[in-house]
């Protein structure tokens with residue numbers, strides 16, 4: 001559904017206000033060849049309307065010779081910033097970077113954040129941005145879930161489909177994604193609405209069953225039949241099933257990188273305006289699938305990098321898989337039951 005400039009400018013002003021943008025601050029909008037023109041023009045207009053100074057830094061796309069997909073989250077690590085001292089210097093000097101290109105999981109992103117620069121990723125289509133424009137309620141919902149996760153020793157995930165995975169916790173921080181950057185040095189992603197952390201390195205054991213209807217990203221497909229994934233000491237050792245399992249296996253194997261099989265982030269969805277069914281309404285390349293990552297009550301797990309959380313794994317292969325109908329327990333206490341965020345923590349729309 002098309003969006004008017006008026007509505008998208010209003011959405012940008014809401015996000016920038018929640019991100020505490022001040023008059024006179026410097027904002028750099030980071031773009032590349034896939035940046036949506038309306039997202040770009042309305043971002044620059046909204047920043048100027050709020051009295052901040054706006055730059056645009058346009059960088060050429062990279063990885064074409066390596067990536068098997070045009071999804072900006074499918075091939076990670078090297079970005080147009082890699083080795084680009086002048087561009088990195090400009091972003092470090094900015095108070096806020098609006099990333100309309102995708103730096104996520106890049107080492108350079110951390111270097112820039114460490115100077116206090118805030119980075120907000122926004123690459124979904126305009127109507128998805130407007131539908132899930134973040135709110136203070138989103139932050140409240142996610143931060144309450146984060147407080148539940150802080151300090152816990154184990155996340156145990158089960159499902160009727162057969163998932164039974166134990167993830168010892170404590171080595172990595174809890175990360176909140178609620179769609180705006182209200183603290184210096186914070187990164188966030190608009191749209192989002194989930195809490196995540198990483199399991200202790202090499203300590204996850206058990207089985208993950210990707211059931212019929214669960215979503216594979218960046219494939220952006222709904223599994224047609226169950227895929228059974230075995231995890232031993234933090235790494236995937238078996239991927240069994242039919243064609244979907246074969247496609248996932250072959251894709252991961254194409255990276256020829258053992259780190260691709262490592263457990264990456266785990267957590268659960270908390271965005272009531274995100275829907276499991278949305279992905280079925282879009283062409284594969286029209287979205288990066290944030291509805292799938294954020295719909296309320298999912299169990300979102302991933303394989304591959306952990307540099308986002310301070311780890312050393314920067315593998316280019318990054319798989320995100322949100323499961324429906326799981327029970328997620330923290331030190332024996334369920335926070336999500338059969339895909340429903342528990343009443344004491346559920347949130348009105």
Ligand SMILES: O=c1ccc(O)c[nH]1
Nearest residue numbers: 073177189192302320
């Ligand atoms: O916002 C995101 C997007 C992808 C991902 O793996 C984590 N967070």
